Amino acid sequence: MARILSIDYGKKRTGLAVTDPLQITSGGLATVSTSTLFDFLKDYVQKEPVERIVIGEPRQPNGQPSENLERVRQFVNRWRKAMPAIPIDYFDERFTSVLAHQVMIDAGLRKKARQNKDLVDEISATIILEDYLRSRRR
Numbered sequence: 001m002a003r004i005l006s007i008d009y010g011k012k013r014t015g016l017a018v019t020d021p022l023q024i025t026s027g028g029l030a031t032v033s034t035s036t037l038f039d040f041l042k043d044y045v046q047k048e049p050v051e052r053i054v055i056g057e058p059r060q061p062n063g064q065p066s067e068n069l070e071r072v073r074q075f076v077n078r079w080r081k082a083m084p085a086i087p088i089d090y091f092d093e094r095f096t097s098v099l100a101h102q103v104m105i106d107a108g109l110r111k112k113a114r115q116n117k118d119l120v121d122e123i124s125a126t127i128i129l130e131d132y133l134r135s136r137r138r
Contacts, residue, residue, distance in 0.1 A: 005129075011068060
């Protein structure tokens with residue numbers, strides 16, 4: 001089997017998470033500058049087998065598209081054209097940043113550590129991936 005990779009796409013930074021090769025566990029991979037994301041992913045999929053990419057679909061709490069959705073769609077279209085062998089799917093990402101902050105509090109991280117936006121993005125990507133895996137098991 002190959003890994004599943006998830007993306008919490010942001011205007012400046014993007015959090016990434018990945019499963020193990022058996023797709024049992026997931027964990028944070030990195031937070032990268034969004035401007036370097038495409039090249040980072042191309043390099044990563046050349047080194048590691050990736051079956052699928054799951055990207056957070058940014059929506060407001062009422063279900064309406066958020067302002068970031070158009071940027072996400074542009075990235076998805078670029079990926080699908082350049083790397084059609086690795087499918088990329090949308091997955092609802094509402095409340096992942098709130099959940100990421102809660103995870104950090106529950107883990108006992110101090111306020112200074114909880115302000116680390118890179119860590120928040122990586123945890124958010126992990127939450128997206130875990131929710132995606134849970135939805136597949138149902």
